[in-house]
Amino acid sequence: VSGPSxxxxxxxxxxxxxxxxxxxxRLRSAGERVTPARLAVLRVxxxxxxxxxxxxxxxxxxxxxxxxxxVHRATVYRTLTSLTGTGVLSHxxxxxxxTVYHLAHPARAVPANADETGTATHGHAHVQCSSCGxxxxxxxxxxxxxxxxxxxxxxxxxxxxxxxxxxxCAECAQG
Amino acid sequence: VSGPSxxxxxxxxxxxxxxxxxxxxRLRSAGERVTPARLAVLRVxxxxxxxxxxxxxxxxxxxxxxxxxxVHRATVYRTLTSLTGTGVLSHxxxxxxxTVYHLAHPARAVPANADETGTATHGHAHVQCSSCGxxxxxxxxxxxxxxxxxxxxxxxxxxxxxxxxxxxCAECAQG
DNA sequence: CTGCCTGCAAAGGATTTGCACTCAT
DNA sequence: ATGAGTGCAAATCCTTTGCAGGCAG
Numbered sequence: 001v002s003g004p005s006x007x008x009x010x011x012x013x014x015x016x017x018x019x020x021x022x023x024x025x026r027l028r029s030a031g032e033r034v035t036p037a038r039l040a041v042l043r044v045x046x047x048x049x050x051x052x053x054x055x056x057x058x059x060x061x062x063x064x065x066x067x068x069x070x071v072h073r074a075t076v077y078r079t080l081t082s083l084t085g086t087g088v089l090s091h092x093x094x095x096x097x098x099t100v101y102h103l104a105h106p107a108r109a110v111p112a113n114a115d116e117t118g119t120a121t122h123g124h125a126h127v128q129c130s131s132c133g134x135x136x137x138x139x140x141x142x143x144x145x146x147x148x149x150x151x152x153x154x155x156x157x158x159x160x161x162x163x164x165x166x167x168x169c170a171e172c173a174q175g
Numbered sequence: 176v177s178g179p180s181x182x183x184x185x186x187x188x189x190x191x192x193x194x195x196x197x198x199x200x201r202l203r204s205a206g207e208r209v210t211p212a213r214l215a216v217l218r219v220x221x222x223x224x225x226x227x228x229x230x231x232x233x234x235x236x237x238x239x240x241x242x243x244x245x246v247h248r249a250t251v252y253r254t255l256t257s258l259t260g261t262g263v264l265s266h267x268x269x270x271x272x273x274t275v276y277h278l279a280h281p282a283r284a285v286p287a288n289a290d291e292t293g294t295a296t297h298g299h300a301h302v303q304c305s306s307c308g309x310x311x312x313x314x315x316x317x318x319x320x321x322x323x324x325x326x327x328x329x330x331x332x333x334x335x336x337x338x339x340x341x342x343x344c345a346e347c348a349q350g
Numbered sequence: 351c352t353g354c355c356t357g358c359a360a361a362g363g364a365t366t367t368g369c370a371c372t373c374a375t
Numbered sequence: 376a377t378g379a380g381t382g383c384a385a386a387t388c389c390t391t392t393g394c395a396g397g398c399a400g
Contacts, residue, residue, distance in 0.1 A: 210355065
């Protein structure tokens with residue numbers, strides 16, 4: 001009765017996106033377990049990534065709850081922490097106080113990016129409007145010169161994609 | 176018995192630092208009241224400023240409590256908010272999740288710095304080590320080119336001193 | 351005097367943790 | 376089978392808010 005293996009595993013096993021697939025692979029190679037909760041979180045984050053959205057832990061929790069009511073909020077927090085630790089996810093600190101997550105891009109991995117917290121790179125810097133909260137991607141490399149200068153002047157190794165810069169977007173600027 | 180005016184006003188009226196004095200002046204001109212709570216907060220923030228420390232609301236509350244036990248925590252929060260609104264204080268969002276306060280430097284005021292929240296400028300950018308949490312002052316003008324480019328490319332008006340950049344400091348980098 | 355500011359206390363919201371149980375491996 | 380992960384619920388932590396009274400101007 002344990003379920004005859006039909007051709008279509010009718011489950012919730014909608015074919016995973018290649019990115020989620022890759023993330024799962026990295027998870028397994030890291031010796032971590034693949035669970036429904038983790039899968040749900042990865043799907044939500046991936047979908048948001050594709051839509052260029054930046055979600056906070058709370059928002060991710062809400063969306064996960066919508067798809068998988070069985071997954072508890074606390075688990076989402078724990079999952080975000082562990083997946084970030086494994087390097088499957090990474091986060092960016094936005095202006096105000098929010099931290100948003102996204103799939104880590106191991107491909108475009110940055111040279112010296114051995115941040116203990118698994119804090120990684122989205123590949124590019126973000127700027128956020130303090131007025132409307134919108135988050136924009138900064139042109140690639142905008143911070144390269146700054147990084148070089150900080151390294152030369154202070155010996156400080158800048159992580160260009162870990163924190164967003166604040167300011168006012170075009171729309172809010174002139175209304 | 177109302178207190179003969181001796182040469183030394185033994186009170187807690189330790190002569191105020193010129194910066195606090197200036198802040199009080201600005202407060203009054205703004206039509207705001209000068210109260211013990213506000214004075215206590217200004218003293219704490221000023222002292223930290225001098226010591227190149229960056230304090231969070233919570234830390235400020237703790238120090239205020241040490242000097243003026245009568246001042247309630249809630250009042251400290253309200254005070255930080257109002258003083259920031261008045262432009263007497265300003266804050267910087269650090270990496271993790273903290274917001275630190277300091278006296279606003281009206282002198283070195285920045286041209287177009289009409290941030291609604293009273294979020295102002297310390298005059299320069301900050302960089303924070305994600306490993307040890309230390310906050311360093313960035314060389315003046317490091318973000319000028321970035322600001323220019325963001326304005327040209329995105330019409331985004333960067334507030335160079337509102338958020339700290341993250342990275343790894345020299346000490347933590349090589350141990 | 352007048353009403354801006356405060357103290358107090360309780361509400362709130364987000365994230366964390368202890369514990370026992372379940373399921374991925 | 377075994378222990379990494381999880382669900383649940385309670386506990387924290389930080390910050391905010393409603394109200395009545397007090398003090399600055």
